[in-house]
Amino acid sequence: MNQFIETLTSKDKCLELPEEYDYFGKLIGSWKLNYTDRNISCSVKGEWHFSWVLEGMAIQDVIVLPSRDTKTEIPHPLTEYGTTLRVYNPNTHAWDIAYCYTGEIIRLEARKQDDMIVLTNIDDNKKKWVFVKIEENTFHWQNITIKEDGEWHINADIYAERIK
Known part of the structure; x- marks a missing residue:
């Protein structure tokens, strides 16, 4: 298994990835998070881990809801264990993304929009995931649905704090 991990992960981003398109580099590391689903008025503590992969041209993450240290035998309504692969596309200057x-499997494309990183669902452009703000030790993420009138309905929020 060590051969797989060593081959998959990278210590840094690839030099060929332009700085202005390094949207997700600040996320590298481990985070504790609070996930709130606004549609069912429910919250859960979780964890989210990010690493450079594929010679530094991609970032992969694992999200765990509820976090491994708070998980109980009784399933939480917001249980999820998933991985996202974000690959920089030099032809489009966007990030091609698959969340599994x-x-x-959900396919998305990420681009900057003002100070936010907006991930648009390829199959339904009214569904978006948005990194509203990424700081050195915190970030805010939202799951959004665009209503017919163009207004954003926030389905869920994540507030994360760096642990590593």
């Missing part, structure tokens, strides 16, 4: 968890 049991029974689902």
Whole structure:
């Protein structure tokens, strides 16, 4: 297994990835998070881990809800264990993304929009995931649905704090 991990992960981003498109580099590391689903008024503590992969041209993460240290035998309504692969595309200057968890693969494309990173669902452009703000030790993420009138409906929020 060590050969796989060593081959997959990278210590840094690839030099060929332009700085202005390094949207996700600040996320590298481990985070504790609070996830709130606004549609069902439910919250859960979780964890999210990010690493450079594929010779530094991609970032992969693992999100765990609830976090491994708070998980109980009784399933939480917001249980999820998933991974995202974000690959920089030099042809489009966007990030091609696949989020996978049991029974689902969601394809997205990420671009900057003002100070936010907006990940748009390829199959339904009214569904978006948005990194509202990424700081050195905190970030805010939202799951958004665009209503018919163009207004953003926030389905869920994540507030994260760096632990490593």
